[in-house]
Amino acid sequence: MIxxxxxxxHFAFRPLRYNTAADLLRLxxxxxxxxxxxxxxxxxxxxxxxxxxEDVFRQIASHQxxxxxxxxxxxxxxxxxxxxxxxxxxxxxxxxxxYPRWHQYRLTDPECLALVRAAAARKMVVTIPLRxxxxxxxxxxxxxxxxxxxxxxxxxxxxxxxHFVLMNGSGxxxxxxxxxxPGLPGNYSIEISLLRSEFENEFxxxxxxxxEDRIIFGTGMPFHYPDPAITKLDLLNLTAQAKxxxxxxxxxxxxxx
Amino acid sequence: MNNSLDFNRRTFLLGAGAAAxxxxxxxxxxxxxxxxxxxxxHFRNIANWSERDRQxxxxxxxxxxxxxxxxxxxxxxxxxxxxxxxANRWVAEGMRRFPxxxxxxxxxxxxxxxxxxxxxxxxxxxxFIGIKLYNDYRINEPVVRPIIELAIELKVxxxxxxxxxxxxxxxxxRISDGSHVAEAANRYPEAMxxxxxxxxxxxxxxxxxxxxxxxxxxLDTSGSVIDDGVVExxxxxxxxxxxxxxxxxxxxxxxxxxxxxxxxxxxxxxIMGENMQQILARGGRx
Numbered sequence: 001m002i003x004x005x006x007x008x009x010h011f012a013f014r015p016l017r018y019n020t021a022a023d024l025l026r027l028x029x030x031x032x033x034x035x036x037x038x039x040x041x042x043x044x045x046x047x048x049x050x051x052x053x054e055d056v057f058r059q060i061a062s063h064q065x066x067x068x069x070x071x072x073x074x075x076x077x078x079x080x081x082x083x084x085x086x087x088x089x090x091x092x093x094x095x096x097x098x099y100p101r102w103h104q105y106r107l108t109d110p111e112c113l114a115l116v117r118a119a120a121a122r123k124m125v126v127t128i129p130l131r132x133x134x135x136x137x138x139x140x141x142x143x144x145x146x147x148x149x150x151x152x153x154x155x156x157x158x159x160x161x162x163h164f165v166l167m168n169g170s171g172x173x174x175x176x177x178x179x180x181x182p183g184l185p186g187n188y189s190i191e192i193s194l195l196r197s198e199f200e201n202e203f204x205x206x207x208x209x210x211x212e213d214r215i216i217f218g219t220g221m222p223f224h225y226p227d228p229a230i231t232k233l234d235l236l237n238l239t240a241q242a243k244x245x246x247x248x249x250x251x252x253x254x255x256x257x
Numbered sequence: 258m259n260n261s262l263d264f265n266r267r268t269f270l271l272g273a274g275a276a277a278x279x280x281x282x283x284x285x286x287x288x289x290x291x292x293x294x295x296x297x298x299h300f301r302n303i304a305n306w307s308e309r310d311r312q313x314x315x316x317x318x319x320x321x322x323x324x325x326x327x328x329x330x331x332x333x334x335x336x337x338x339x340x341x342x343x344a345n346r347w348v349a350e351g352m353r354r355f356p357x358x359x360x361x362x363x364x365x366x367x368x369x370x371x372x373x374x375x376x377x378x379x380x381x382x383x384x385f386i387g388i389k390l391y392n393d394y395r396i397n398e399p400v401v402r403p404i405i406e407l408a409i410e411l412k413v414x415x416x417x418x419x420x421x422x423x424x425x426x427x428x429x430x431r432i433s434d435g436s437h438v439a440e441a442a443n444r445y446p447e448a449m450x451x452x453x454x455x456x457x458x459x460x461x462x463x464x465x466x467x468x469x470x471x472x473x474x475x476l477d478t479s480g481s482v483i484d485d486g487v488v489e490x491x492x493x494x495x496x497x498x499x500x501x502x503x504x505x506x507x508x509x510x511x512x513x514x515x516x517x518x519x520x521x522x523x524x525x526x527x528i529m530g531e532n533m534q535q536i537l538a539r540g541g542r543x
Contacts, residue, residue: 014462015486016485017485136458136459136460140423198316198508225514228517231509231510235320235508235509
């Protein structure tokens with residue numbers, strides 16, 4: 001399995017376990033996860049987000065066979081063009097993570113569109129965590145709503161050459177992103193960690209509407225326990241082929257592996 | 258009970274034990290019965306309530322859950338007399354529809370005083386295993402005391418809907434939090450009060466710490482939040498004997514949470530069912 005949604009480093013508002021490369025690999029081994037796309041948890045609240053990226057590069061230097069670097073960039077902060085270039089060319093970054101609510105910009109702002117286009121030109125996957133924490137438990141210091149799905153849809157339409165992975169989200173079926181014919185390019189995939197496979201079964205219904213090529217395995221560890229995502233897979237009666245795509249094949253395709 | 262379903266539940270849970278092998282050791286982590294201490298059947302204002310109730314049982318079958326403690330929460334708040342009477346009647350029907358699988362929890366609005374007490378006596382008499390309180394009053398308010406005293410008399414637990422949010426303007430102005438549960442539990446140490454959904458009630462670290470000094474209060478593990486470390490912190494601060502496995506409709510999240518939790522086999526058995534069995538046994542309902 002390949003986990004598209006994993007992190008290293010410290011988070012500002014609570015301690016994380018398994019947040020070093022060695023510890024995360026140990027957890028991955030226990031759960032049968034062969035590779036993970038990792039970005040900096042600290043960059044979510046750093047002013048200069050690239051300092052967190054550099055920490056990730058240092059941590060994974062001897063684990064690049066299993067830990068795939070994704071970078072956090074803030075299009076409103078000085079120097080993102082240089083950071084993108086060096087991350088991609090010198091450190092092999094394969095993807096980008098955007099936190100528009102934490103970094104206070106909109107996905108359709110010109111600066112963000114420029115960043116996404118620049119990442120797409122480098123064939124980097126653009127990931128958007130819709131939330132970091134459940135809003136009900138956020139610190140009194142912050143008030144960060146989930147990323148708006150309409151805004152994501154506008155970004156997907158504005159940069160059709162990019163490929164997006166939407167993570168830590170649910171409720172897609174009520175938005176254009178979860179419809180079979182949304183009038184959007186098919187340039188986004190949905191990660192499963194917060195989807196439900198019971199009752200309304202959003203997980204299974206998204207496979208029906210978007211196709212099994214566009215649903216992708218992710219856990220959110222070490223913010224999240226890894227087993228809820230694995231359990232959701234277990235509850236669905238997927239064919240072996242579909243399960244292989246969701247857990248491995250789709251990520252390999254997106255990452256050009 | 259359908260033997261093949263029973264087999265599937267047990268084999269799946271054994272699989273879960275294997276998945277968490279480094280945390281739980283072996284299938285020795287399975288209690289005699291896995292009991293979901295907090296869940297819901299559906300209010301009948303939705304067209305597909307019957308199908309959704311069946312889906313709950315089917316998901317429980319697949320996930321290795323033997324019994325499910327259920328109430329129905331009426332949609333109107335504060336709860337009306339008609340609302341909770343309908344809810345309890347439908348739970349009783351659910352117990353007959355899914356015999357041995359659904360354990361009823363009688364929901365009331367304590368503000369109805371004698372009518373609420375009568376409702377509880379009636380349904381506990383008909384085989385419900387506990388009381389469910391929502392957000393009509395905080396559990397430490399005087400109006401709730403007769404309900405707690407009745408629960409003590411009838412030897413049934415009270416499951417209290419609870420949450421502690423840091424700053425959002427409260428959509429539920431009289432929601433209880435861990436501190437309210439702790440105060441009530443310390444006032445009535447012979448009561449069995451369960452603080453609901455640690456993973457669906459806001460700041461879970463706050464909630465766990467708020468219950469530390471209320472040694473008779475229980476905490477259920479349910480909710481949609483899948484943050485790493487919740488169960489381990491709860492075991493460390495409160496002890497495994499005070500924790501109850503539960504889902505509150507988030508079945509895969511809640512089963513997955515327990516699969517990941519790094520606790521010993523004895524603690525896992527307690528949380529997954531033995532603690533709830535002991536609660537039921539106090540009232541002769543095990």
